[in-house]
Amino acid sequence: MxxxxxxxxxxxxxxxxxxxxxxxxxxxxxxxxxxxxxxxxxxxxxxxxxxxxxxxxxxxxxxxxxxxxxxxxxxxxxxxxxxxxxxxxxxxxxxxxxxxxxxxxxxxxxxxxxxxxxxxxxxxxxxAIYGLSEWFADEVSSADFISNPGCYPTATLLGLAPLAQEKIVVSNSIIIDAKSGISGAGRGLSQLAHYAEINENMKIYKVNKHQHIPEIESILSRWDSEIGNVMFNTHLIPMTRGIMTTMYAQLKEEKSIEELHALYVQAYEAKPFVRVRKLGEFPSTKEVSGSNYCDIGLDYDERTKRVTIVSVIDNLMKGAAGQAVHNANIMLGFEENLGINGLPVYP
Amino acid sequence: MxxxxxxxxxxxxxxxxxxxxxxxxxxxxxxxxxxxxxxxxxxxxxxxxxxxxxxxxxxxxxxxxxxxxxxxxxxxxxxxxxxxxxxxxxxxxxxxxxxxxxxxxxxxxxxxxxxxxxxxxxxxxxxAIYGLSEWFADEVSSADFISNPGCYPTATLLGLAPLAQEKIVVSNSIIIDAKSGISGAGRGLSQLAHYAEINENMKIYKVNKHQHIPEIESILSRWDSEIGNVMFNTHLIPMTRGIMTTMYAQLKEEKSIEELHALYVQAYEAKPFVRVRKLGEFPSTKEVSGSNYCDIGLDYDERTKRVTIVSVIDNLMKGAAGQAVHNANIMLGFEENLGINGLPVYP
Amino acid sequence: MxxxxxxxxxxxxxxxxxxxxxxxxxxxxxxxxxxxxxxxxxxxxxxxxxxxxxxxxxxxxxxxxxxxxxxxxxxxxxxxxxxxxxxxxxxxxxxxxxxxxxxxxxxxxxxxxxxxxxxxxxxxxxxAIYGLSEWFADEVSSADFISNPGCYPTATLLGLAPLAQEKIVVSNSIIIDAKSGISGAGRGLSQLAHYAEINENMKIYKVNKHQHIPEIESILSRWDSEIGNVMFNTHLIPMTRGIMTTMYAQLKEEKSIEELHALYVQAYEAKPFVRVRKLGEFPSTKEVSGSNYCDIGLDYDERTKRVTIVSVIDNLMKGAAGQAVHNANIMLGFEENLGINGLPVYP
Amino acid sequence: MxxxxxxxxxxxxxxxxxxxxxxxxxxxxxxxxxxxxxxxxxxxxxxxxxxxxxxxxxxxxxxxxxxxxxxxxxxxxxxxxxxxxxxxxxxxxxxxxxxxxxxxxxxxxxxxxxxxxxxxxxxxxxxAIYGLSEWFADEVSSADFISNPGCYPTATLLGLAPLAQEKIVVSNSIIIDAKSGISGAGRGLSQLAHYAEINENMKIYKVNKHQHIPEIESILSRWDSEIGNVMFNTHLIPMTRGIMTTMYAQLKEEKSIEELHALYVQAYEAKPFVRVRKLGEFPSTKEVSGSNYCDIGLDYDERTKRVTIVSVIDNLMKGAAGQAVHNANIMLGFEENLGINGLPVYP
The missing domain is CATH 3.40.50.720 (NAD(P)-binding Rossmann-like Domain)
Incomplete structure (x- = not known):
């Protein structure tokens, strides 16, 4: 072999x-x-x-x-x-x-x-080729140097791609409320990551200042040059692994939730690591833990005319090492899921 | 005595x-x-x-x-x-x-x-008098029957009150991303609250359907009849106690963060249980755990022209029993902080 | 294939x-x-x-x-x-x-x-053949029906086997203090497994009455018919996966810790899933989480003339499904580590 | 006042x-x-x-x-x-x-x-007067300088005092398996206390070397000069507060569990902060969390002729600050429970 x-x-x-x-x-x-x-x-x-x-x-x-x-x-x-x-x-x-x-x-x-x-x-x-594997596989396959996406941008961009690619989002209307487990802060010692400080605790950090903001915006604008700025905030959650991004956006035209859901299903039907959950079902972070999956759920709120999109990943897998191996597989011409097709570790 | x-x-x-x-x-x-x-x-x-x-x-x-x-x-x-x-x-x-x-x-x-x-x-x-103690103390003091506010509405309304009372929020622009510890789901048994299912996990629930939505809207509209609908979503976080609401809103006119902060400081300077944190500082849930405090931090994002407000409470204290005793104190003419002035239990 | x-x-x-x-x-x-x-x-x-x-x-x-x-x-x-x-x-x-x-x-x-x-x-x-894979592989290889060991007995027996097989333990002197994550209690609903009750909590249960006691004793006595009864207690720990057994025993004759360690190293050198940690190092449960490993550390206390043995497993892997697949591999003549040779998921 | x-x-x-x-x-x-x-x-x-x-x-x-x-x-x-x-x-x-x-x-x-x-x-x-409040209150009351007991010794000594004072324990037979939440390791940064390392983990440390061993032995020997050495081991548990000591000992003569229980009830009936739980009931750490209580349960195992004693405290309260205030109350002649009579914070 x-x-x-x-x-x-x-x-x-x-x-x-x-x-x-x-x-x-x-x-x-x-x-x-x-x-x-x-x-x-x-x-x-x-x-x-x-x-x-x-x-x-x-x-x-x-x-x-x-x-x-x-x-x-x-x-x-x-x-x-x-x-x-x-x-x-x-x-x-x-x-x-x-x-x-x-x-x-x-x-x-x-x-x-x-x-x-x-x-x-x-x-x-x-x-450097930006290796969001699902959407830039062609570029990755002919590259020698991949810049692997950030953990938050991966969850965010996979969650917003179908809307952005359709160019149906009202400019500057996107709000991203992101939550991450503590492993995202790395292994270095800090008061923030001290068990007794963050256990039984929840903390917002880098309010409106996270360095992943321009990364998200630059990729979104490749898909929709008029999508504008996003509001993006990040929270530390008392768990080791997992990112959830809860995203809110206004659409230029009203869409039924069925239409939106169909749009997502279609966008990801050939992408083995993105699972659009069935209508009315929303993913939790443990449902992808230890795996390379990104699971997505969505809703349209008639009262406020906004869409809610929920996207979850394991920050160390799809948000880091898993996506890196995915990119390496594509770059070297192997089957894309080799070595990263393990099921989530549950519970 | x-x-x-x-x-x-x-x-x-x-x-x-x-x-x-x-x-x-x-x-x-x-x-x-x-x-x-x-x-x-x-x-x-x-x-x-x-x-x-x-x-x-x-x-x-x-x-x-x-x-x-x-x-x-x-x-x-x-x-x-x-x-x-x-x-x-x-x-x-x-x-x-x-x-x-x-x-x-x-x-x-x-x-x-x-x-x-x-x-x-x-x-x-x-x-029934709605007992959001900070803002309806007068009514409470002459009442015999108090309806104690919900946990999420307490955190939300205390966080939004200064803006709503000033009538400076763009109609329908408020988005509330709320997170709660598991005790909020009560002591009843459910798969949702099974330790092995929710530990190391994060879950969105009742997407755009939470029964606290009309409670929040009805009180906000007492302060600003044109404030419109709010988008409100709730997440379960793997910890026992604590609620954080991260709130986003557009303002009718640009405000500096210093002006906004001053507005909050002034609104709460005579309210012993609400602590507006100093500029640039944001509260975490553990910083109020076991106590009756509601801590608030805020930011204004120049890029997206929106305000971010973070409000934390202990859901069983300020969000339930603590506020109930607060109301009882006011109703019976006792000093308002009796029996609920304990410091947060930290760590 | x-x-x-x-x-x-x-x-x-x-x-x-x-x-x-x-x-x-x-x-x-x-x-x-x-x-x-x-x-x-x-x-x-x-x-x-x-x-x-x-x-x-x-x-x-x-x-x-x-x-x-x-x-x-x-x-x-x-x-x-x-x-x-x-x-x-x-x-x-x-x-x-x-x-x-x-x-x-x-x-x-x-x-x-x-x-x-x-x-x-x-x-x-x-x-039924008792499928403690490391020690009964011969019987397993010719069997059609395996009774897979319990989670606690697996950790305990692997930790005590070298001593028992050498017949050097004082009769009735073994004390086993076992700790388990909550998944060991199963997926069924119970007050015991309710998140808000067991998070930030530690609980002893079935004091001196756990049904794994006779299983442990019956296997130990196969190795040393005079080893007698064991004292065995179990605790629930606020985590999902993992078992640690801390074991104490008196030896018939004094042994240096070096001799004891050598005995363990030799006993397990050909067993791919048991890792005897080097002298002075003790395993933690996360170091085997998600994997089929059993890690063992040991010490001899000169002051009390007793040996301390620490053994950790993932209760759902080596303590259940992993060992079951291990047995199935052996029974069907496949390489013993197929499908279960993944590294621990860390952190 | x-x-x-x-x-x-x-x-x-x-x-x-x-x-x-x-x-x-x-x-x-x-x-x-x-x-x-x-x-x-x-x-x-x-x-x-x-x-x-x-x-x-x-x-x-x-x-x-x-x-x-x-x-x-x-x-x-x-x-x-x-x-x-x-x-x-x-x-x-x-x-x-x-x-x-x-x-x-x-x-x-x-x-x-x-x-x-x-x-x-x-x-x-x-x-310095050793301030184990329950047993040395007389000395404390006339002292100016108190050495407050360690967290583990407090849980251990309160759990063993009735046996030691009766002089019924076989010499050198006591084994103490202690478990502590992470706050016991202090606020200083260390890999050990990094959230991602100790969450979903359990760790034994200072095997047979903990500096609380001589403290325990010296007090036990005040009560029973022939009680000998104890075996004592400590584990870190993924929670913030709480200590449980599970203790095993042989008795010089057989006792019924009813006799033993009566001995404990009598020993502590006038001590407001020690609650001997009823026969068959064992305490969990959350049941004393945030409070100054030490709860004790016990069993006698007929099969192995040993007693099992379980003792729980909040390490920062009864194991540190709570006991310090208790001692200060006694030393200054105040009612002993002032300022420390809050109920456990549950859940």
Whole structure:
């Protein structure tokens, strides 16, 4: 069976360790090496005892050496790190799926405004294909460098795509109320993620300032250039995994809920990882947990003439590692669902 | 010290047992009896072992007998039960604070449309004073019968009152995204509230159909008759206590965030249980847990010209038992904060 | 590739739905049918929306029809149901892996004393092979009917086997303090499993009366006939999945912790699903969650001359569905780790 | 009403903030100042937004100044800090209730062996009265300096006192399996307390090495000099508050469970904060949460001739701040339950 050697940079973060889980079970990808800038030679099992039977040791990052070992690298590195690292990997001829936010915007100023960090160069930004697998598979299939979408944008864009593509949303009318489990905040220590502080608690954060806003807007406007700005807010919820986006929008013309539902069903009928739930049924986050599914439910409220769309994903799967493997499958010409077709872990 | 004998009907529900906790520590109210329609003579400690040192036994409901024992009754009974029970208590001259939804709307048809149950009579509906303590204290102080607001309406209305009272909100522009802990669903068994189903999960429910919608709209329209309909959705969050409402609205005229904040600070400066957080700070639910506080934060988003308001309460306290005691204090002429001035239990 | 048609009885419980997840990803087993005594024709996706893309409908239980469709049946039925159902399946020539407690004890009286239900006949009890895969693989490989071990006994017995097999434990000295997530209590509704009651709570139950006690003792005594009785207590912990057993025992002779550790390493070096953690390291339940691993750590306390052994499993995997598939693999001659070699889902 | 000015050192930890909650509602204690070594002048509301209406600012630690302001100081400081700070407060004539572990052992070597830190001087150790309120109230009432018991020792010692005082336990036979919520690990950041790591997880820690072992043994041996060593292990449970100790012991002579239960009922009948649950009933941690109760249940297992005792407390209340206030009440001659007689917060 075809075996492609791959490497993971940033394996000690939650996105990285989820990549290990998926790639370990993948029929064509072979984890050859896991890299880390800071913890050279440390066995990965010291960082993650749940991998105690794993022999891998973390290796230092040396693009030339990496190019000898592997064909494809997943970079699960923080924003601000990928912008510097990834171009050096590309230069060595490595294929890259980057999970950071550094190559998602195609505008240096916009990046610096929202991320408060120096941007990658416009030249490098333009090399990266935005890998929202369901809608940009063609571009992904001929790419060597994928910028993997953010967790919130994935849930949001999959939920809004059918409306945006139909150009039926009133400009500036979209409001996105997003909720995420704590793993979205990463493995780094912070008061915010201290168990006793966030258990039995719910917290809004980055009010109207989240760096995923321009990412969402830029993709929506590819589909509907007049869709305008979105209002987007994010909440931390006391659970480990899962994102729910509850979205509200006004439509240019009245639609029956049946028409809207049919629009969604049609949009996603050939997309194996998006499940439009039947009319009147709404997904909960646990119903996709541990899997690569995005489930969507919708309603039209006659009283307020607005549509409600609910979209759920596992932030570490469809919102990170799952979608990264999905993109890698498409990029390398494998069946798109290999290694990521596990059912949700329920309960 | 003045001692007023009180009774609790529905003490075996979560609202009821929280009333027991508060009234047990109240300097003027004395829990004389706890009543239940179904479990006559059962010691309350059999239902709630955390009250194992309590001697109270549940008594049957007999309004005439009750009128001999107590002056004031808290009815923490389900919708559909209070509508029948409370008028019989009023008839016996008892003062009543009703925690159900049965007397909050002043329109029989509206009630039946949203609650899917027979309404109390219009005559009885009109007797009940809507006890949103901060804004209707005058009416409460001269009343004998209080309809205690719903949990979601309390958080919502306290969050929107300053805007509505100023009449600066664009009609039909309000969107309320509400999140609640599971205790809001009551103590009754359901698949929804099964630990393994809702732990590590988040669920939207009653999409655009929640019975608190007309309650919210009717009070908002008292303040601003042209405020129109609200869009309101509710989510279950994996925690026991707490409600957060994240609210979005368009304003008729642009306001700086400083002006808006000043408006809120002024509106609540004399209200001891509402804490408007300082500019840039937003409350989390744990910061009011176990207490009668409602904390509010707000932002104005220049990009979308909308205001974001965040309001948090403990659903069993400010959203139920705490506000009921607050109303009882006002009704009987006691200091308003007696028995409910405990600090939040943190962490 | 070899395809074996299998059926699942009791697919609507947590053990059953975990079997669906595992068998759906298994290279040789094909889920032909899911059966239920009560919900004929109901799509499984109505019960479990996380399977919303699944076409399976529940079928009634008819052993003759089942024998035409499938070769092997997993019975994830409650105690008291399996005892009647399984013999009828065996009679039709079906291979069976039974996940209930009905065939684990080989003594009718003992069963009735602890389970408070009528026992299966001794003849049927004796047909069932106790499928603790690590230690009874030989018997399993030639069997047609497996009684799958209980969740607590699996964690306990794997943790104690090396000591018991060496016959070095002082008789009657074993104390097992077991803790389980709530999914172990099943999907049925109960006050015990109501979210608001068990969240932020910890509860001991069936004090010294758990029906897994005789199962543990009967297997231990196969290894060491003089090992005597065990003290065994069980606690519910506010999490969905996971069992930890903390075990204490006196040894007949002093052993260094190094000797003990070497004994464990050797006992399990050829068993792919048991990971003896390195000296000084102890497993946590999340480190095996979603996987078929049992992780073990141990210590010797010089002060009290007792050994401490900690053993963790995912109760729905190694403690139920995972071990059932493991047994099925062995029984049908497949590689033992097929379909159950996924890494733990972390975090 | 008598008003005693008190100060809190270490108010930014969880023990300190719980002291604020209790003392704020206490009829006789007035929180005059909150002190911190490191965050001079910082409003406490910046650290704890749930106290956003509080005006207190943290003050630097200056024993001479403190002695002018307050009569009594609660030191909720870490081990290793109290040993140096408290003697300077005593020297200034301040009354002290110290919540650290620094003065609980009366043996410098033992302290240094278990705490791995320099001990306070023997002279200072001997000044401190061990404040297990139920059993040492007489000494407390005439003391000026209380060493408040540890959380685990409180639950353990209250659970074992009646047996130890009767001298009926077989020497070296006690095994204590303790479980704690995460707040017990304090507010400091650590991987252990990161939400995504400990949610849906259970972890054993400090196996046979917990520094509370000598504290437990030294008090038990005051009651029964031949009781010997205890085996004691501790587990982190995914919840914020609560400790359960499950304890196992052999008795020198057989006792019926009725006799044992009577012994416990009698031992605690005059102690308002210990509730011996009725025969056959066992407490859960939520049943004491937010309160100063310690609830105890017990069983005698005929099969293994051992007693099982279960004891639960809220680690921040009875296990820290609640007991500290209890001791302060006794020390200053107030009614013992003032300020700490709130009912458990349930659910």
């Amino acid at each position: 075809t075996q492609v050697n791959v490497g993971i940079v940033g394996a000690t973060g939650y996105g990285g360790v989820e990549l290990i889980r998926l790639l370990d079970g993948h029929p064509h990808f072979n984890i050859h090496s896991v890299y880390s800038s800071s913890q050279n030679d440390l066995p990965i099992s010291e960082v993650y005892p749940h991998l105690s039977h794993f022999a891998y040791k973390l290796k230092g990052i040396n693009p030339k050496e990496m190019a000898k070992e592997v064909e494809l690298v997943f970079t699960a590195t923080p924003s601000g790190v990928s912008s510097k690292l990834v171009p050096t990997l590309i230069n060595e001829g490595l294929k890259v799926v980057d999970l950071s936010g550094d190559f998602r915007l195609k505008d240096e100023e916009l990046y610096e405004q929202w991320y408060k960090k120096p941007s990658a160069s416009l030249e490098d930004l333009e090399k | 003045t001692q007023v004998n009180v009774g609790i009907v529905g003490a075996t529900g979560y609202g009821g047992v929280e009333l027991i906790r508060l009234l047990d520590g109240h300097p003027h109210f004395n829990i004389h009896s706890v009543y239940s329609s179904s479990q006559n003579d059962l010691p309350i400690s059999e239902v709630y072992p955390h009250l194992s040192h309590f001697a109270y036994k549940l008594k049957g409901i007999n309004p005439k007998e009750m009128a001999k024992e107590v002056e004031l009754v808290f009815t923490a009974t389900p919708s559909g039960v209070s509508s029948k029970l409370v008028p019989t208590l009023i008839n016996e001259g008892l003062k009543v604070v009703d925690l159900s939804g049965d007397f909050r709307l002043k329109d029989e048809e509206l009630y039946e449309q949203w609650y899917k149950k027979p309404s109390a009579s219009l005559e009885d509906l009109e007797k | 070899t395809q074996v048609n299998v059926g699942i009885v009791g697919a609507t419980g947590y053990g059953g739905v975990e079997l669906i997840r595992l068998l759906d990803g298994h290279p040789h087993f094909n889920i032909h049918s899911v059966y239920s005594s009560s919900q004929n024709d109901l799509p499984i996706s109505e019960v479990y929306p996380h399977l919303s893309h699944f076409a399976y409908k529940l079928k009634g239980i008819n052993p003759k029809e089942m024998a035409k469709e499938v070769e092997l049946v997993f019975t994830a039925t409650p105690s008291g149901v399996s005892s009647k159902l399984v013999p009828t399946l065996i009679n039709e020539g079906l291979k069976v892996v039974d996940l209930s407690g009905d065939f684990r004890l080989k003594d009718e009286e003992l069963y009735e004393q602890w389970y408070k239900k009528p026992s299966a006949s001794l003849e049927d009890l004796e047909k | 008598t008003q005693v000015n008190v100060g809190i050192v270490g108010a930014t930890g969880y023990g300190g903030v719980e002291l604020i909650r209790l003392l704020d509602g206490h009829p006789h204690f007035n929180i005059h100042s909150v002190y911190s070594s490191s965050q001079n002048d910082l409003p406490i509301s910046e650290v704890y937004p749930h106290l956003s209406h509080f005006a207190y600012k943290l003050k630097g630690i200056n024993p001479k100044e403190m002695a002018k302001e307050v009569e009594l100081v609660f030191t909720a400081t870490p081990s290793g800090v109290s040993s140096k700070l408290v003697p300077t407060l005593i020297n200034e004539g301040l009354k002290v209730v110290d919540l650290s572990g620094d003065f609980r052992l009366k043996d410098e070597e033992l302290y240094e062996q278990w705490y791995k830190k320099p001990s306070a001087s023997l002279e200072d150790l001997e000044k």
